[in-house]
Amino acid sequence: MPMLQERHQALTEGGHVLLEHGGSFQSFISQAGNDARKMVELIVEKIPSYRDEATYEGKRIAFYKRAQILVADFWGMMEARGEGGVSNVDWLTMFADYRVPQALVYLGVLRYSDSLLQALKNGERMSSGDRREVEIRGCSIWSVELIKERLRELVRQKDGQACDVNSAIIDFYLWPFAKQHHKEMAHIPIHLTRCIYY
Incomplete structure:
Protein backbone atom coordinates (compact mmCIF):
# COMPACT_ATOMS: atom_id res chain seq x y z
CA MET A 1 0.00 0.00 0.00
CA PRO A 2 1.54 3.32 -1.02
CA MET A 3 2.06 6.10 1.51
CA LEU A 4 1.37 3.81 4.45
CA GLN A 5 3.14 6.08 6.95
CA GLU A 6 1.21 9.15 5.75
CA ARG A 7 -2.09 7.27 5.88
CA HIS A 8 -1.34 6.10 9.41
CA GLN A 9 -0.49 9.64 10.47
CA ALA A 10 -3.76 10.97 8.97
CA LEU A 11 -5.80 8.32 10.81
CA THR A 12 -3.94 9.03 14.04
CA GLU A 13 -4.58 12.78 13.77
CA GLY A 14 -8.29 12.26 13.18
CA GLY A 15 -8.45 9.68 15.94
CA HIS A 16 -6.90 12.05 18.49
CA VAL A 17 -9.43 14.75 17.65
CA LEU A 18 -12.32 12.31 18.00
CA LEU A 19 -10.99 11.00 21.32
CA GLU A 20 -10.89 14.57 22.63
CA HIS A 21 -14.64 14.74 21.88
CA GLY A 22 -15.80 11.42 23.27
CA GLY A 23 -15.44 9.69 19.91
CA SER A 24 -18.14 11.89 18.39
CA PHE A 25 -17.57 13.77 15.15
CA GLN A 26 -20.79 15.68 15.79
CA SER A 27 -19.46 16.83 19.15
CA PHE A 28 -16.21 17.96 17.52
CA ILE A 29 -17.86 19.77 14.62
CA SER A 30 -20.43 21.48 16.85
CA GLN A 31 -17.66 23.91 17.90
CA ALA A 32 -18.12 25.55 14.51
CA GLY A 33 -21.81 26.19 15.06
CA ASN A 34 -23.79 25.18 12.02
CA ASP A 35 -21.72 27.08 9.44
CA ALA A 36 -20.13 24.97 6.66
CA ARG A 37 -17.23 27.38 6.20
CA LYS A 38 -16.41 27.43 9.91
CA MET A 39 -16.62 23.63 9.94
CA VAL A 40 -14.04 23.36 7.15
CA GLU A 41 -11.81 25.88 8.92
CA LEU A 42 -12.06 23.94 12.19
CA ILE A 43 -11.19 20.64 10.51
CA VAL A 44 -8.20 22.16 8.73
CA GLU A 45 -7.01 23.84 11.93
CA LYS A 46 -7.27 20.74 14.13
CA ILE A 47 -6.31 17.99 11.66
CA PRO A 48 -3.17 18.92 9.70
CA SER A 49 -3.56 16.15 7.11
CA TYR A 50 -6.63 18.01 5.80
CA ARG A 51 -4.55 21.11 4.90
CA ASP A 52 -4.71 20.64 1.16
CA GLU A 53 -2.82 23.75 0.05
CA ALA A 54 -0.46 24.75 -2.73
CA THR A 55 1.52 27.80 -3.75
CA TYR A 56 0.64 29.14 -7.17
CA GLU A 57 2.31 32.21 -8.62
CA GLY A 58 3.42 33.19 -5.13
CA LYS A 59 -0.06 32.86 -3.60
CA ARG A 60 -1.44 30.23 -1.26
CA ILE A 61 -4.23 28.20 -2.83
CA ALA A 62 -6.44 26.22 -0.47
CA PHE A 63 -8.44 23.35 -1.95
CA TYR A 64 -9.37 21.52 1.27
CA LYS A 65 -11.00 18.73 -0.73
CA ARG A 66 -11.25 16.19 2.09
CA ALA A 67 -12.40 18.77 4.66
CA GLN A 68 -15.09 20.06 2.32
CA ILE A 69 -16.35 16.60 1.41
CA LEU A 70 -16.45 15.69 5.09
CA VAL A 71 -18.65 18.71 5.80
CA ALA A 72 -20.81 18.01 2.73
CA ASP A 73 -21.27 14.39 3.80
CA PHE A 74 -22.22 15.56 7.29
CA TRP A 75 -24.70 18.03 5.77
CA GLY A 76 -26.16 15.29 3.57
CA MET A 77 -26.51 12.94 6.53
CA MET A 78 -28.24 15.60 8.62
CA GLU A 79 -30.59 16.44 5.73
CA ALA A 80 -31.40 12.73 5.24
CA ARG A 81 -32.27 12.45 8.93
CA GLY A 82 -34.50 15.50 8.61
CA GLU A 83 -32.34 17.39 11.09
CA GLY A 84 -30.79 19.84 8.61
CA GLY A 85 -29.21 22.75 10.37
CA VAL A 86 -25.98 23.20 8.38
CA SER A 87 -25.88 26.72 6.98
CA ASN A 88 -23.63 28.36 4.40
CA VAL A 89 -23.36 25.13 2.35
CA ASP A 90 -23.13 27.27 -0.79
CA TRP A 91 -19.64 28.29 0.38
CA LEU A 92 -18.38 24.78 -0.40
CA THR A 93 -16.78 24.21 -3.79
CA MET A 94 -16.66 20.97 -5.73
CA PHE A 95 -14.22 18.47 -4.27
CA ALA A 96 -11.18 18.86 -6.50
CA ASP A 97 -9.71 15.45 -7.26
CA TYR A 98 -8.91 13.58 -10.47
Whole structure:
Protein backbone atom coordinates (compact mmCIF):
# COMPACT_ATOMS: atom_id res chain seq x y z
CA MET A 1 0.00 0.00 0.00
CA PRO A 2 1.54 3.32 -1.02
CA MET A 3 2.06 6.10 1.51
CA LEU A 4 1.37 3.81 4.45
CA GLN A 5 3.14 6.08 6.95
CA GLU A 6 1.21 9.15 5.75
CA ARG A 7 -2.09 7.27 5.88
CA HIS A 8 -1.34 6.10 9.41
CA GLN A 9 -0.49 9.64 10.47
CA ALA A 10 -3.76 10.97 8.97
CA LEU A 11 -5.80 8.32 10.81
CA THR A 12 -3.94 9.03 14.04
CA GLU A 13 -4.58 12.78 13.77
CA GLY A 14 -8.29 12.26 13.18
CA GLY A 15 -8.45 9.68 15.94
CA HIS A 16 -6.90 12.05 18.49
CA VAL A 17 -9.43 14.75 17.65
CA LEU A 18 -12.32 12.31 18.00
CA LEU A 19 -10.99 11.00 21.32
CA GLU A 20 -10.89 14.57 22.63
CA HIS A 21 -14.64 14.74 21.88
CA GLY A 22 -15.80 11.42 23.27
CA GLY A 23 -15.44 9.69 19.91
CA SER A 24 -18.14 11.89 18.39
CA PHE A 25 -17.57 13.77 15.15
CA GLN A 26 -20.79 15.68 15.79
CA SER A 27 -19.46 16.83 19.15
CA PHE A 28 -16.21 17.96 17.52
CA ILE A 29 -17.86 19.77 14.62
CA SER A 30 -20.43 21.48 16.85
CA GLN A 31 -17.66 23.91 17.90
CA ALA A 32 -18.12 25.55 14.51
CA GLY A 33 -21.81 26.19 15.06
CA ASN A 34 -23.79 25.18 12.02
CA ASP A 35 -21.72 27.08 9.44
CA ALA A 36 -20.13 24.97 6.66
CA ARG A 37 -17.23 27.38 6.20
CA LYS A 38 -16.41 27.43 9.91
CA MET A 39 -16.62 23.63 9.94
CA VAL A 40 -14.04 23.36 7.15
CA GLU A 41 -11.81 25.88 8.92
CA LEU A 42 -12.06 23.94 12.19
CA ILE A 43 -11.19 20.64 10.51
CA VAL A 44 -8.20 22.16 8.73
CA GLU A 45 -7.01 23.84 11.93
CA LYS A 46 -7.27 20.74 14.13
CA ILE A 47 -6.31 17.99 11.66
CA PRO A 48 -3.17 18.92 9.70
CA SER A 49 -3.56 16.15 7.11
CA TYR A 50 -6.63 18.01 5.80
CA ARG A 51 -4.55 21.11 4.90
CA ASP A 52 -4.71 20.64 1.16
CA GLU A 53 -2.82 23.75 0.05
CA ALA A 54 -0.46 24.75 -2.73
CA THR A 55 1.52 27.80 -3.75
CA TYR A 56 0.64 29.14 -7.17
CA GLU A 57 2.31 32.21 -8.62
CA GLY A 58 3.42 33.19 -5.13
CA LYS A 59 -0.06 32.86 -3.60
CA ARG A 60 -1.44 30.23 -1.26
CA ILE A 61 -4.23 28.20 -2.83
CA ALA A 62 -6.44 26.22 -0.47
CA PHE A 63 -8.44 23.35 -1.95
CA TYR A 64 -9.37 21.52 1.27
CA LYS A 65 -11.00 18.73 -0.73
CA ARG A 66 -11.25 16.19 2.09
CA ALA A 67 -12.40 18.77 4.66
CA GLN A 68 -15.09 20.06 2.32
CA ILE A 69 -16.35 16.60 1.41
CA LEU A 70 -16.45 15.69 5.09
CA VAL A 71 -18.65 18.71 5.80
CA ALA A 72 -20.81 18.01 2.73
CA ASP A 73 -21.27 14.39 3.80
CA PHE A 74 -22.22 15.56 7.29
CA TRP A 75 -24.70 18.03 5.77
CA GLY A 76 -26.16 15.29 3.57
CA MET A 77 -26.51 12.94 6.53
CA MET A 78 -28.24 15.60 8.62
CA GLU A 79 -30.59 16.44 5.73
CA ALA A 80 -31.40 12.73 5.24
CA ARG A 81 -32.27 12.45 8.93
CA GLY A 82 -34.50 15.50 8.61
CA GLU A 83 -32.34 17.39 11.09
CA GLY A 84 -30.79 19.84 8.61
CA GLY A 85 -29.21 22.75 10.37
CA VAL A 86 -25.98 23.20 8.38
CA SER A 87 -25.88 26.72 6.98
CA ASN A 88 -23.63 28.36 4.40
CA VAL A 89 -23.36 25.13 2.35
CA ASP A 90 -23.13 27.27 -0.79
CA TRP A 91 -19.64 28.29 0.38
CA LEU A 92 -18.38 24.78 -0.40
CA THR A 93 -16.78 24.21 -3.79
CA MET A 94 -16.66 20.97 -5.73
CA PHE A 95 -14.22 18.47 -4.27
CA ALA A 96 -11.18 18.86 -6.50
CA ASP A 97 -9.71 15.45 -7.26
CA TYR A 98 -8.91 13.58 -10.47
CA ARG A 99 -12.20 11.94 -11.52
CA VAL A 100 -14.42 15.04 -11.80
CA PRO A 101 -11.95 16.87 -14.08
CA GLN A 102 -12.06 13.81 -16.35
CA ALA A 103 -15.86 14.05 -16.47
CA LEU A 104 -15.68 17.78 -17.17
CA VAL A 105 -13.37 17.16 -20.12
CA TYR A 106 -15.64 14.37 -21.37
CA LEU A 107 -18.68 16.68 -21.17
CA GLY A 108 -16.85 19.45 -23.03
CA VAL A 109 -16.73 21.79 -20.05
CA LEU A 110 -12.92 21.72 -19.81
CA ARG A 111 -10.34 21.30 -22.55
CA TYR A 112 -6.71 20.44 -21.90
CA SER A 113 -3.92 22.00 -23.92
CA ASP A 114 -2.18 19.64 -26.35
CA SER A 115 0.97 19.57 -24.20
CA LEU A 116 -0.95 18.82 -21.00
CA LEU A 117 -3.03 16.13 -22.69
CA GLN A 118 0.13 14.49 -24.03
CA ALA A 119 1.77 14.56 -20.58
CA LEU A 120 -1.34 12.94 -19.09
CA LYS A 121 -1.46 10.31 -21.85
CA ASN A 122 2.20 9.54 -21.22
CA GLY A 123 1.33 8.81 -17.58
CA GLU A 124 3.56 11.58 -16.28
CA ARG A 125 3.21 11.87 -12.50
CA MET A 126 2.61 15.32 -11.07
CA SER A 127 3.65 16.12 -7.56
CA SER A 128 1.09 17.64 -5.23
CA GLY A 129 1.30 21.37 -5.86
CA ASP A 130 2.67 21.02 -9.40
CA ARG A 131 1.44 23.99 -11.46
CA ARG A 132 -0.48 21.70 -13.82
CA GLU A 133 -2.15 19.83 -10.99
CA VAL A 134 -3.17 23.11 -9.35
CA GLU A 135 -4.53 24.41 -12.65
CA ILE A 136 -6.55 21.25 -13.33
CA ARG A 137 -8.07 21.36 -9.87
CA GLY A 138 -8.63 25.12 -9.90
CA CYS A 139 -10.22 25.15 -13.36
CA SER A 140 -12.47 22.27 -12.29
CA ILE A 141 -13.68 24.28 -9.30
CA TRP A 142 -14.33 27.33 -11.46
CA SER A 143 -16.14 25.23 -14.07
CA VAL A 144 -18.50 23.81 -11.48
CA GLU A 145 -19.16 27.31 -10.14
CA LEU A 146 -20.14 28.39 -13.66
CA ILE A 147 -22.36 25.31 -14.06
CA LYS A 148 -24.02 26.14 -10.74
CA GLU A 149 -24.76 29.72 -11.78
CA ARG A 150 -26.09 28.60 -15.16
CA LEU A 151 -28.38 26.02 -13.56
CA ARG A 152 -29.71 28.63 -11.17
CA GLU A 153 -30.36 31.02 -14.06
CA LEU A 154 -32.16 28.33 -16.08
CA VAL A 155 -34.44 27.53 -13.13
CA ARG A 156 -35.16 31.24 -12.61
CA GLN A 157 -36.05 31.62 -16.28
CA LYS A 158 -38.17 28.47 -16.41
CA ASP A 159 -39.90 28.49 -13.03
CA GLY A 160 -39.48 32.08 -11.89
CA GLN A 161 -38.06 30.96 -8.57
CA ALA A 162 -34.72 30.55 -6.87
CA CYS A 163 -32.87 27.26 -7.09
CA ASP A 164 -30.74 26.09 -4.20
CA VAL A 165 -28.41 23.80 -6.16
CA ASN A 166 -24.86 24.08 -4.84
CA SER A 167 -21.43 22.89 -5.92
CA ALA A 168 -21.50 19.92 -3.54
CA ILE A 169 -24.67 18.61 -5.18
CA ILE A 170 -23.12 19.03 -8.63
CA ASP A 171 -20.03 17.12 -7.47
CA PHE A 172 -22.30 14.43 -5.99
CA TYR A 173 -23.68 14.05 -9.53
CA LEU A 174 -20.44 14.30 -11.52
CA TRP A 175 -18.32 11.84 -9.52
CA PRO A 176 -20.73 8.88 -9.86
CA PHE A 177 -21.36 9.89 -13.49
CA ALA A 178 -17.63 9.54 -14.14
CA LYS A 179 -17.54 6.15 -12.44
CA GLN A 180 -20.59 4.90 -14.35
CA HIS A 181 -19.20 6.09 -17.69
CA HIS A 182 -15.57 5.18 -17.12
CA LYS A 183 -15.45 3.04 -20.27
CA GLU A 184 -16.77 5.83 -22.49
CA MET A 185 -14.24 8.28 -21.08
CA ALA A 186 -11.29 5.90 -20.89
CA HIS A 187 -9.61 7.88 -23.70
CA ILE A 188 -9.45 10.92 -21.39
CA PRO A 189 -6.52 10.45 -19.01
CA ILE A 190 -6.71 11.45 -15.36
CA HIS A 191 -3.83 13.31 -13.78
CA LEU A 192 -1.60 11.15 -11.61
CA THR A 193 -0.73 12.71 -8.27
CA ARG A 194 0.15 10.60 -5.26
CA CYS A 195 -0.84 12.47 -2.12
CA ILE A 196 -3.09 12.24 0.93
CA TYR A 197 -5.40 15.03 -0.17
CA TYR A 198 -7.70 13.15 -2.57
